[in-house]
Amino acid sequence: MNKTELKEFLDTKVDYYNHPRFLETDPLQIPHRFSRKEDIEICGFLTATIAWGNRKSIINNATTMMELLDNAPADFVKNHQEDDLEKLSGFVHRTFNGTDFIYFIRGLQNIYRQYGGLESIFVKSAGPDSLQSAISALKQVFFELPHLNRTTKHISDPKKGSAAKRINMFLRWMVRNNSTGVDFGLWKTLSPSQLSCPLDVHSGNVARKLGLLTRKQNNAKAVFELDQNLRGLDPLDPVKYDFALFGLGVFEKF
Template sequence: MKKEKVNLDEVFLLLNEKAERYNHPNFIELDPISIPHRFTLKQDIEISGFLTATISWGNRKSILNSAQKMLDFMDHSPFDFIKNFTEKDLRFLQAQSNNFKSIHRTFSGKDFAYFLINLKRIYKNFDSLEDLFLVQKDESNFYHSLQRFRTYFLTENAGKSSKHVSSTYKNSAAKRLMMYLRWMVRQDKKGVDFGIWKNIDQKYLSIPLDVHTANISRELGLLNRTQNDWKAVEELDLMIRKYQPEDPAVLDFALFGMGVNKDLTDKLLKI
């Protein structure tokens, strides 16, 4: 049976309406973004955000509990802890293997230790994680940027933790990294995203593609590809940027909110 086409003007009117609803501070508390919202120092925000985004799969309550576990270990001062992290701290973390055997599902205490070590190395060379995500002039999205970050981050002390840093070159949608970038890069007056990375234009952002955003995108006629991979990210980019070129990632609020809350309405006009 041939799928009916939808009126895209109506689709984007609906998406903007839903984005306005879900891009609101009321939704912070139960979302992983609530973790970096506990901090005011730029580096604390970006470190806690990066670690939280890394484990952001599955039940959101479980994600928040797991993120809390990491914050407890870092004495709720991520940047200060990273700067002063020593081999003694690493041995202590390893000694607490029963407590840290699993930080969050397959993200183990050993993975956490690798991440801490690599973050310390980065902050010895850069003031901000932003410097590792910069988009070059001839690039239209984060495809190469994310791979450059991955390569640098895993240059040393990678171990098996490399599986927790997605590779766009292997066609991953890199959902968690794209979500993290939205948090750090997007700027508006709503108070949800931070917009603390001033050297990256938000027009390069893509929708963090997961089961919710992808399924709603297909239902709305915005995405045809059946796999949730980087090719699907770019297909959705082409559609969204026609209507929302300066701030494409704002529609993540709509697509994710509609997917999680099963908030698909019958407002769409068929043509």
Template structure:
């Protein structure tokens, strides 16, 4: 396929899949349970953190986590008593243990008390034209409260080549804004033009089939390679093509 044909093909799939009816079994449905900005952010971040494996199990565990947070994430983090925090000692999802969960929750509390919230923390090191410094800075701060060694693997390190799929997915949810009702677009401090594709096995395989990715590993270098093409397709909103690439792999076995 010629590049223009690939663009037209992907534009058609974005139009098809960037709709609320196609996300009922997607992790993004969890933050859609909330209306307050801080609740949406926290629910989205925690859901993205456990977004690997079967989607039905991701949703089950994410809903359980929201229930443990009394379905009011920000208020719970800032105001819950010490006794209430003990309820998370039995929570786990695959390799995300109660130790990881409690560290994440305590660090999120610190971020909202001392760093102005998740958006402000990412925006602090964001440079127009490059989201990567924000990803590096976020990881440094997030793991800076004496994180257990085991917990560090749950926050991607692009400096060591990770594609940072879950962090980039979270950022897509927060930053992208259109009239489709899927992504939230509640962060104004980061440009959608600078977002990175949440690369996973599905988007990677479809990209290779289309010829817009030659690298074999699904790492940050592969993300950079794909983004060169996606930004040619739409410089202002390149990550909208995540809808197409992911859904072609999951829904159409492309």
């Protein structure tokens, strides 16, 4: 396919998958259960944090997370006392355990009390055409409280070579517009043009087959290469193609 044909092909797939039916099997359905901005972004952040492995398990465990937070994540994060955290200690999703969960609630409380929330962290450190440096800044701020070293692995750092798939996915949820009822478009101070594709095994394999990615590993350099090629197809909203790449890989076994 030439560039025009590739764009037409991918645009068709975006139109098909960027649709509310996408939510039926996607962890993004969890933050869609809330209506308030801070509930959505905190739920979204925690859901994205555990978004690896079996999708049904992710959805079930993200639901459990919200139940442990009394289905009021923003209120719990902002106003919890130390005694309230004890009930989180038994939570487990793969390598993310109760100790990690408890620290994440403390870290989020610190961000909302001291920095004005998650959005402000990203806005302060955003580049003109990328949020990768802002992801690194978030990790530094997030772990400024006393913590176990094991917990730091649950937030990736592009500066250390990570593709940061889960945080890039979370940013897509928060920044891309809500015209189709899938992503939220809550963070008006950032632009979809700054987003990077959430690169995983599915989107990476499809991108290679379509000639959008040549690097063999799904790392920060691969994210940069894919970004450049997707921006060539749509500079204003390059990450809409995440729906096409992911859908082709997961649902169509492309």
